[in-house]
Amino acid sequence: MISDPGTFTEFDRFPIPTARIDDDIRHPRVDEWTLGFERALTNDVRLSVTGIWREDKNFQGAVYPDARWAELTLSRS
Numbered sequence: 001m002i003s004d005p006g007t008f009t010e011f012d013r014f015p016i017p018t019a020r021i022d023d024d025i026r027h028p029r030v031d032e033w034t035l036g037f038e039r040a041l042t043n044d045v046r047l048s049v050t051g052i053w054r055e056d057k058n059f060q061g062a063v064y065p066d067a068r069w070a071e072l073t074l075s076r077s
Contacts, residue, residue, distance in 0.1 A: 029056075
């Protein structure tokens with residue numbers, strides 16, 4: 001469809017999914033423990049061992065609760 005110059009024509013309209021925020025939202029955080037050990041074996045050699053434990057809490061991300069997914073198969077021509 002060709003319109004007159006300077007005018008706009010609407011071709012299609014898609015509903016925009018609305019995002020909601022949970023009423024019980026909590027601030028995200030990371031709990032972390034670090035443990036290290038170092039020992040001199042000789043004047044020039046050291047042994048070092050370090051461990052880190054991390055746990056993410058209250059991770060936040062976008063979710064579309066009304067989304068519906070359909071399988072799609074693509075083929076090469």
